[in-house]
Amino acid sequence: MPGSRKHAKKPEWQLSIAKERIGRLFALAESEFDSHPERSHKYVLLARKLAMRYNIRLPRELRRRSCRKCFKYLKPTITCRIRTSASQQAVIITCLECGNIMRFPYRKEKSAEKSRRAAKAIE
Numbered sequence: 076m077p078g079s080r081k082h083a084k085k086p087e088w089q090l091s092i093a094k095e096r097i098g099r100l101f102a103l104a105e106s107e108f109d110s111h112p113e114r115s116h117k118y119v120l121l122a123r124k125l126a127m128r129y130n131i132r133l134p135r136e137l138r139r140r141s142c143r144k145c146f147k148y149l150k151p152t153i154t155c156r157i158r159t160s161a162s163q164q165a166v167i168i169t170c171l172e173c174g175n176i177m178r179f180p181y182r183k184e185k186s187a188e189k190s191r192r193a194a195k196a197i198e
């Protein structure tokens with residue numbers, strides 16, 4: 076990358092740029108998947124490397140879009156299977172590439188839904 080220099084400390088503006096790039100890489104992974112699934116996996120890997128370099132935690136909605144184990148892009152029905160488990164109160168995502176199983180508790184999603192509804196009620 077042109078002009079990229081290494082700094083010991085990452086200023087806030089660099090972090091926000093990195094976050095933006097991570098979001099864009101995932102968006103690219105999504106849009107390229109149908110025609111070039113290998114590219115999608117590469118974008119996800121790049122996004123993860125960025126997150127690691129800048130010590131950024133992937134946002135929740137992006138975390139479930141790539142496998143924690145093999146780092147492949149997770150596309151429902153193609154590279155992953157999504158199930159909800161009432162007993163575990165979680166979304167269970169199985170990576171079809173390596174068989175890794177990830178659990179995402181959906182308690183937070185419900186409260187997000189609630190606040191969305193609350194916001195609508197105010198309107």
Ligand SMILES: [Zn+2]
Nearest residue numbers: 142145170173
């Ligand atoms: Zn996997």
